[in-house]
Amino acid sequence: MNKLLAAMLLFLAPVAFAGDVLHIYNWNNYIAPETLARFKEQCRCRVAYDTYGSNDELLAKLAAGAKGYDLLVPSGNAVESLLKQQALQAIDKKLLTNLKNINPSFLNSSFDRGNVYSIPYAYTTTLIGYNEDKIRQLGIPVNTWAAIFDPIYLAPMKGRVTVLDDQRELMAAALKYLGYSVNDGDEAHWRQAADVIMKAKPYWAAFMNTGYIRLLSTGDIWLVHGYSNDMFQANDAAIKAGKGIRISYTAPREGAVLALDSMVIHKDAPRADLAHQFINFMLEGRNAAELTNLTGSGSPNLDAMQYIRAGIVRNEGIFPGKQVLDKLEQLQDLDRRKRRLLSRLWTEIKLSP
Amino acid sequence: MNRFLQRSLLSGPPLLYLLVFFLLPTLIMVVVSFGWPGEQGGLAPLWLRDAQGFHLDLTLDNYADFVSTTLYLRLLAKSFWYAVLTTLICLVMAYPLAMLIAKSDKRHRNLMVLLVILPFWSNFLIRVYAWMIILGPQAGLSQALNGVLALFGWGPVSLLFSPFAVLVGLVYVHLPFMILPLYANLEKHDPGLMDAARDLGANRWQCFWRVTFPLSLPGVLAGSALVFIPALGAFAVPDILGGTGGIMIGNVIKMQFLEARDWPFGSTLSIVLTLFALGVTGIAAWLVRRRGGSYV
Numbered sequence: 209m210n211k212l213l214a215a216m217l218l219f220l221a222p223v224a225f226a227g228d229v230l231h232i233y234n235w236n237n238y239i240a241p242e243t244l245a246r247f248k249e250q251c252r253c254r255v256a257y258d259t260y261g262s263n264d265e266l267l268a269k270l271a272a273g274a275k276g277y278d279l280l281v282p283s284g285n286a287v288e289s290l291l292k293q294q295a296l297q298a299i300d301k302k303l304l305t306n307l308k309n310i311n312p313s314f315l316n317s318s319f320d321r322g323n324v325y326s327i328p329y330a331y332t333t334t335l336i337g338y339n340e341d342k343i344r345q346l347g348i349p350v351n352t353w354a355a356i357f358d359p360i361y362l363a364p365m366k367g368r369v370t371v372l373d374d375q376r377e378l379m380a381a382a383l384k385y386l387g388y389s390v391n392d393g394d395e396a397h398w399r400q401a402a403d404v405i406m407k408a409k410p411y412w413a414a415f416m417n418t419g420y421i422r423l424l425s426t427g428d429i430w431l432v433h434g435y436s437n438d439m440f441q442a443n444d445a446a447i448k449a450g451k452g453i454r455i456s457y458t459a460p461r462e463g464a465v466l467a468l469d470s471m472v473i474h475k476d477a478p479r480a481d482l483a484h485q486f487i488n489f490m491l492e493g494r495n496a497a498e499l500t501n502l503t504g505s506g507s508p509n510l511d512a513m514q515y516i517r518a519g520i521v522r523n524e525g526i527f528p529g530k531q532v533l534d535k536l537e538q539l540q541d542l543d544r545r546k547r548r549l550l551s552r553l554w555t556e557i558k559l560s561p
Numbered sequence: 562m563n564r565f566l567q568r569s570l571l572s573g574p575p576l577l578y579l580l581v582f583f584l585l586p587t588l589i590m591v592v593v594s595f596g597w598p599g600e601q602g603g604l605a606p607l608w609l610r611d612a613q614g615f616h617l618d619l620t621l622d623n624y625a626d627f628v629s630t631t632l633y634l635r636l637l638a639k640s641f642w643y644a645v646l647t648t649l650i651c652l653v654m655a656y657p658l659a660m661l662i663a664k665s666d667k668r669h670r671n672l673m674v675l676l677v678i679l680p681f682w683s684n685f686l687i688r689v690y691a692w693m694i695i696l697g698p699q700a701g702l703s704q705a706l707n708g709v710l711a712l713f714g715w716g717p718v719s720l721l722f723s724p725f726a727v728l729v730g731l732v733y734v735h736l737p738f739m740i741l742p743l744y745a746n747l748e749k750h751d752p753g754l755m756d757a758a759r760d761l762g763a764n765r766w767q768c769f770w771r772v773t774f775p776l777s778l779p780g781v782l783a784g785s786a787l788v789f790i791p792a793l794g795a796f797a798v799p800d801i802l803g804g805t806g807g808i809m810i811g812n813v814i815k816m817q818f819l820e821a822r823d824w825p826f827g828s829t830l831s832i833v834l835t836l837f838a839l840g841v842t843g844i845a846a847w848l849v850r851r852r853g854g855s856y857v
Contacts (some may be wrong), residue, residue: 264819271602271822293601313798375820414722414804428698527851544598544823548626551813551821556632559639 216523229255230482233293235276235469236261238330238505240498243490254426261417262374270295278477279486283467285376286297286370287326288319288541290472292540296325297475303484306491306511313509317468317538326470330496330505334377334465335525337424337439337457338431342368353385356433357404370423373415375554376539377465378405381433383432384462390537393546402553406560415558421445427453435467436525440504457525463535468508500526565732587835595619602822623829633813633830637837640809643724643799644792647731651739651788652781654732657741659780660773663750677740685734689801692730696721696802722804730798735743735791739784746780747773782849790838810834 230251236259248255258277260266263286270277270290282290292295301307304327316327338350348361355361356371372378380390382401392398413429421438423429425445432439439457446453471490473483488497493511500507500516506526507513513521520526528536542550597605597620609618627633662673680688695702698719707717720726750773758768794813810830817827 262819264822267602267822268819271599289601409805412718412805426699530576541601543599548598548823548826549824551816551823552626552630552632554816554820555808555813557635558805558812559632559636561806 209435213400228479228482229256230254230479230486230518231256231258231276231278231477232281232486233258233260233266233279235259235309238469238499240502241496246495247426247486247489250489251482252560253482254478275476276478277474278479278483280472280474281329281469282472283469284317284319284538285541287472291320291325292541295475296472297477297480298324299327299473299487300320300484304488304491306488309493309496309509309511311508311510313533314362314468318540319538320470324325326472327491328508329469329471330503330507332470332498332505333373333436333459333525333528334372334381334434334467335436335439335457336431337420337434337442337455337525339424339427340454340456342427342430350431350456351458351461353381353462355431355460357382357385358410359407359411362408363393365430366411367413367430368428368430370414370416370429371412372435373417375550376542378415378433379550379553380465380537380539381460384460384464387462390463390465391540395549398549398553401556402473405557409557411558422457425449425453427451436506437504440523441526442518444504459525459528459532459536461535463537465536466533466536468538469505590828590831594623594832595621596825596828597622598823598825602824604824623825626826627829627833633810633833636808636810636813637833640793640811641837641841643727643731643795643809644789646728647735647792648739648785648789650728650732651736652785655736655739655784656781659740660749662740662744664748669710674741674744677737677744677834680737686801689730689734689798692726692733692802693721698725708816721802722807724779724806726801726802726804727799727807730802731792731795734795734798735788737789738787742783742787743777743780746777746783750776753789778849782846785845786842793838794834 226250230253232255234257238259239257244255244257260269263283266280266282267286267289274481282289287296301323307327310328314331315323317326319325320326336350336353336355338348344352346364348355348365356369359513362369371381379398381399381402383390383392383397385404386397386400388394388397388401416423416434418431418438420429420432420434421442422445424432426438426440426449436457440457443455446455451455469486470492471483473480473487477483490499491509493513494510494515496509497515499505500512500520504520504526504529507516592607596607596617599605605618607618608615658677662670662677664803694700697703698721703720706720710717754772754776755768758772763771793809794811794814795809796815799807799809799812814827814830814834817823817830821827835856
């Protein structure tokens with residue numbers, strides 16, 4: 209009998225240990241493996257790590273009833289939506305000794321005044337990336353959205369341009385091109401933006417969210433509308449391929465979208481304590497720097513700057529200067545009527561010849 | 562009684578399965594298609610509470626939005642033509658192959674059937690992505706084709722990101738679903754029928770057209786339904802291979818549940834698609850039955 213009990217205890221022991229699990233739901237490729245390994249060591253817990261490819265995927269999964277996540281890393285508009293659903297819990301800042309490392313200009317965003325629920329993790333900008341030699345040869349200006357919308361510039365690049373397959377991002381670029389805010393809600397302005405997109409569409413090769421990283425690095429595609437961290441990856445891939453293709457990226461002078469991804473804790477988080485530990489851990493300069501060095505995302509962490517490779521710090525595409533930063537805007541969440549209207553416009557855009 | 566018990570035991574589990582995982586979800590979707598979208602996605606509550614107590618809060622708005630523009634009908638028509646073309650191409654390609662397998666030596670048949678289903682061993686998405694490379698501008702196929710076109714002084718064409726690529730992908734993915742039911746049917750044909758037809762003076766063409774083909778109509782119908790219906794709702798293939806023009810109704814339905822977070826409208830589109838698919842297959846079955854007479 210005793211032996212049986214002992215055997216049962218042996219079976220139970222690892223289960224008790226497995227109880228210390230932090231469930232993280234983060235973007236694809238958005239943490240350095242060594243950072244995660246160090247965190248597990250420090251907190252003496254396991255981490256169940258799930259990933260998503262877009263804010264929509266995250267929101268759709270939670271809306272469909274996914275449970276058990278402690279920590280999420282949504283962009284501003286998704287934080288806004290989660291807050292409206294009352295799906296988040298307030299963060300106990302007394303536990304965040306490293307919060308002072310965050311650059312104040314990334315605090316107090318409109319979606320969460322006072323950062324009651326969200327702590328900045330990293331940011332990306334949506335901009336124009338291009339094959340340096342090809343674009344210089346063709347003499348196309350890359351500091352304006354005209355590069356992806358004006359048929360005059362597009363004609364010599366026909367079939368060599370891709371844009372994001374993302375309703376909000378592409379509309380935001382078109383709205384900026386027309387001189388409106390990315391959050392302009394006027395239906396007439398949306399119409400105008402959709403017309404701009406439909407006029408340019410015949411010249412584009414495809415709508416693409418990740419595929420352009422490879423195509424840009426191989427030289428198949430010359431100019432893309434995409435995310436700054438993806439351009440960083442594309443440049444890396446081009447250097448590794450060694451075919452002499454050079455990739456650059458700049459934020460257009462009209463302004464662009466800034467996506468600030470923040471750490472938030474789910475209302476029903478089973479382990480809010482571990483989530484707080486993780487947030488504080490990621491606020492350490494060294495850990496935040498590893499993220500930027502690996503992925504090329506911008507860091508809101510002032511203490512991280514000393515650990516980030518010099519080439520990245522100097523890259524204006526990743527760390528935009530003050531002038532550009534002032535023109536970047538974060539997307540705001542849309543209400544249900546606007547979402548349906550946008551999806552109809554998007555269907556029209558996709559179906560147009 | 563014993564017999565009844567036996568029957569219900571055998572047919573009960575699959576019936577229950579279909580009831581719970583097909584009929585019930587479909588009914589839920591019908592209800593949702595008359596609901597309001599939730600402010601942050603999902604579904605708004607179906608019941609409202611006011612002074613008169615609880616009452617249902619349903620709407621025809623979603624269907625009104627569907628018919629308020631020709632957009633969604635044009636989309637449905639486009640998807641329909643893609644599905645019809647896919648079905649026809651699959652039929653033309655699968656028929657000779659199924660016949661070849663059915664007529665070959667018994668020892669080889671199983672191997673050949675195995676080869677037909679072999680692609681299923683690898684993931685569907687990986688196989689579609691492979692076409693992205695095969696049809697890509699740097700690949701041999703594009704280079705060769707454009708080389709030939711250049712000889713005639715024609716400009717280069719892009720195979721990838723075109724309706725052609727979508728069609729290639731759809732045919733590739735669905736071909737086995739046409740071959741297998743056709744083979745299952747053709748294999749059962751009595752070879753004596755051919756002898757009889759020939760004895761009565763039919764040539765090979767007549768043998769096929771007046772004996773084999775009519776007898777195979779149930780297989781043709783089953784294969785066509787298995788290809789047409791999933792092709793009509795396809796979304797991954799047009800997404801990956803279609804480029805800027807690659808959109809079918811399946812993509813727009815997916816969009817409602819992801820980007821738009823609009824379950825009611827997504828459900829409305831799904832219901833319309835289901836009814837449309839049922840209608841088309843119903844008409845097709847009726848036409849075949851009328852022409853095929855007693856064979857089907």
